[in-house]
Amino acid sequence: MKRNHLQSLEPKLGGMPEAEGLNFFLDDLNLNLLMRFYVSEDEYEKVLPLLSKMGEVAGTELDELSREADQNPPELISYNRQGERVDIIRYHPSYHRLEEIGYGEFGLVVMSHRPGVMGWPTPFSRVLKYAFWYLFAQSEFGLCCPMSMTDSAARVIEQYASPEIKNKYIPRMVSTDTSELWTGAQFMTEKQGGSDVGTNLVTAKKAGDHWELWGDKWFCSNVSADVALVLARPEGASAGTKGLAMFLVPKKLENGERNRYRINRLKDKLGTRDMASGEVTFEGAVGYVIGNIDSGFKQMMSMVNSSRLSNAVRSAAMMRRSFTEALVTVRGRKAFGQALIDLPLMRESLFELLLITEAASSAIFYTAHVFDQAEGNHEESKKLLRILTPLLKGTVCKQARYVTAEAMEIRGGNGYIEEWVNPKLVRDAHVGSIWEGTTNIVALDVLRAIHKDDGGRAFISDLEKRLSGLKNAHVQRAAELCRGKMEKFKEQVEQIVQGRSLEQEISAKRFMVRMYHLFTASLLLQEAEFQLSSNGGYRKLYLFIHYFQRYLHLEDDTGIFDKNVNEWLDAIIDWESIPENIIDPLLTVMEKNVKVSSKAPTK
Numbered sequence: 001m002k003r004n005h006l007q008s009l010e011p012k013l014g015g016m017p018e019a020e021g022l023n024f025f026l027d028d029l030n031l032n033l034l035m036r037f038y039v040s041e042d043e044y045e046k047v048l049p050l051l052s053k054m055g056e057v058a059g060t061e062l063d064e065l066s067r068e069a070d071q072n073p074p075e076l077i078s079y080n081r082q083g084e085r086v087d088i089i090r091y092h093p094s095y096h097r098l099e100e101i102g103y104g105e106f107g108l109v110v111m112s113h114r115p116g117v118m119g120w121p122t123p124f125s126r127v128l129k130y131a132f133w134y135l136f137a138q139s140e141f142g143l144c145c146p147m148s149m150t151d152s153a154a155r156v157i158e159q160y161a162s163p164e165i166k167n168k169y170i171p172r173m174v175s176t177d178t179s180e181l182w183t184g185a186q187f188m189t190e191k192q193g194g195s196d197v198g199t200n201l202v203t204a205k206k207a208g209d210h211w212e213l214w215g216d217k218w219f220c221s222n223v224s225a226d227v228a229l230v231l232a233r234p235e236g237a238s239a240g241t242k243g244l245a246m247f248l249v250p251k252k253l254e255n256g257e258r259n260r261y262r263i264n265r266l267k268d269k270l271g272t273r274d275m276a277s278g279e280v281t282f283e284g285a286v287g288y289v290i291g292n293i294d295s296g297f298k299q300m301m302s303m304v305n306s307s308r309l310s311n312a313v314r315s316a317a318m319m320r321r322s323f324t325e326a327l328v329t330v331r332g333r334k335a336f337g338q339a340l341i342d343l344p345l346m347r348e349s350l351f352e353l354l355l356i357t358e359a360a361s362s363a364i365f366y367t368a369h370v371f372d373q374a375e376g377n378h379e380e381s382k383k384l385l386r387i388l389t390p391l392l393k394g395t396v397c398k399q400a401r402y403v404t405a406e407a408m409e410i411r412g413g414n415g416y417i418e419e420w421v422n423p424k425l426v427r428d429a430h431v432g433s434i435w436e437g438t439t440n441i442v443a444l445d446v447l448r449a450i451h452k453d454d455g456g457r458a459f460i461s462d463l464e465k466r467l468s469g470l471k472n473a474h475v476q477r478a479a480e481l482c483r484g485k486m487e488k489f490k491e492q493v494e495q496i497v498q499g500r501s502l503e504q505e506i507s508a509k510r511f512m513v514r515m516y517h518l519f520t521a522s523l524l525l526q527e528a529e530f531q532l533s534s535n536g537g538y539r540k541l542y543l544f545i546h547y548f549q550r551y552l553h554l555e556d557d558t559g560i561f562d563k564n565v566n567e568w569l570d571a572i573i574d575w576e577s578i579p580e581n582i583i584d585p586l587l588t589v590m591e592k593n594v595k596v597s598s599k600a601p602t603k
């Protein structure tokens with residue numbers, strides 16, 4: 001195999017390497033394997049140059065622009081020279097160039113809406129779409145929020161709006177010409193609470209063919225959007241979420257004047273600093289009802305769900321970037337006379353990041369695949385997508401905080417300095433767990449998906465199908481380990497189906513994390529089987545064994561596993577062949593441990 005930039009670094013005392021000028025696609029053999037797994041051979045060949053282009057741009061121009069935009073946040077211009085209220089957001093030119101790349105050159109928002117983006121003959125599948133996003137978000141996270149909202153707002157309008165609204169707004173929202181483009185936003189959260197949306201106070205009064213909105217919204221990302229989807233309570237509607245309607249609020253009125261809402265100020269945020277989030281007051285703003293007047297919340301949740309998945313993709317992307325930065329650091333820097341990567345404890349630090357990062361990528365691309373099937377009206381896939389979406393939002397976004405922070409520490413003091421990419425990654429990674437529903441809220445949503453929407457059963461049946469489809473003898477042995485961990489889980493799911501108890505609510509987050517590990521472990525096995533069937537060796541199976549040992553069977557003696565990481569880390573990183581005779585003893589030890597501890601009394 002050709003040595004790439006990540007392999008050929010020379011460790012130096014005082015070396016301060018960074019992942020400059022990489023091609024994030026060509027240097028990521030894991031993403032490559034996932035594409036080969038999920039995409040037909042023909043499609044894979046055709047998409048390679050496009051993904052390589054995205055990988056190259058992400059590793060070079062995008063990275064520079066993102067750094068510049070992050071250091072030059074947008075400004076709110078409330079008044080013009082004549083003292084008239086204008087509420088314009090002034091962005092740094094680097095942000096506009098990011099928009100051209102994201103919305104325009106790669107058509108990231110519209111690629112699954114319509115054919116023709118980058119010459120692709122059909123709309124891109126979710127799997128391919130998220131591969132592009134995965135590469136883009138390794139450098140630029142802030143703009144992904146407006147892009148994702150534009151994407152999901154267009155989808156909601158397409159699904160629920162009247163033909164007049166669709167004809168007027170959709171063509172502009174799916175344009176790749178940034179001078180024509182109308183971007184989207186969702187204004188839902190108010191001062192009194194974002195989780196408890198049913199307390200929303202913004203009201204809507206009927207005024208002829210439209211409505212007028214009154215009141216305050218407290219968090220409005222992409223506040224300069226041309227089209228905002230807003231939740232408001234029509235006069236006389238009931239309390240709670242049932243009384244909320246969804247309104248399309250354009251920035252400009254038919255006569256070209258600004259719609260009647262004020263942007264009060266911009267948020268001074270920890271992360272996503274290049275993207276403008278603001279506070280808004282509606283003063284009789286013109287709005288048009290979208291869909292059913294009493295289904296506003298339900299419709300908004302379909303927008304939120306699509307953004308939740310996109311959030312998980314972006315979080316996984318930030319993990320990958322963090323891992324790359326960590327790898328470059330440990331291969332290019334020395335301490336105590338050795339490359340950092342040769343220090344045993346650092347080997348462990350890096351391996352941990354690799355495991356979490358690869359498992360997250362398995363989770364997002366499988367879920368994207370389920371999304372594709374659900375779009376084809378496959379009922380079982382819809383149920384599965386219903387539960388996988390909060391599952392990934394709750395776990396992957398949280399892990400991104402850990403992985404970005406660990407990578408920052410691996411870079412040492414420089415990692416804490418704003419000239420390096422790590423602080424931006426850490427800052428950006430933190431918001432994924434808060435917006436679109438905090439971790440607690442999505443953990444409770446996982447319970448709801450099991451209790452109300454049959455998601456638990458769909459999840460178990462999917463897992464069992466995956467495990468029973470495995471053919472390789474070693475992989476089958478590993479699958480047995482997974483099955484052993486499923487019994488208790490199945491019981492818990494059944495209890496949740498029967499009714500939600502206080503005890504279940506208290507442990508919802510722990511339950512969600514365990515569920516995620518079972519899910520990703522089974523995906524690693526599926527990938528292991530694929531890798532073996534294409535003569536790719538035992539790398540993925542090796543990762544499964546270590547993943548299982550760390551996250552699903554925590555109480556084992558780690559001796560043999562630690563020794564093993566120390567010995568094989570470089571081969572794992574560089575995708576060199578892992579021999580069969582390494583796998584066998586690990587499986588044997590694991591089988592013994594699982595048996596022993598399953599007999600042990602529960603604490």
Ligand SMILES: Cc1cc2nc3c(=O)[nH]c(=O)nc-3n(C[C@H](O)[C@H](O)[C@H](O)COP(=O)(O)OP(=O)(O)OC[C@H]3O[C@@H](n4cnc5c(N)ncnc54)[C@H](O)[C@@H]3O)c2cc1C
Pocket residue numbers: 186187188189191192193194195196219220221222269272277431434435436437438439440441444
């Ligand atoms: C940078 C940024 C941009 C944003 N952009 C937008 C936007 O564009 N549009 C929009 O509508 N909103 C936006 N938000 C708002 C975001 O969605 C909310 O902040 C979030 O949903 C939480 O709401 P809250 O801040 O009111 O916290 P609260 O709802 O008050 O929650 C406070 C805490 O209580 C916990 N909690 C609440 N209920 C429960 C429960 N039942 N059980 C256990 N714990 C619970 C929460 O997990 C949280 O930790 C943005 C937020 C940020 C930070």
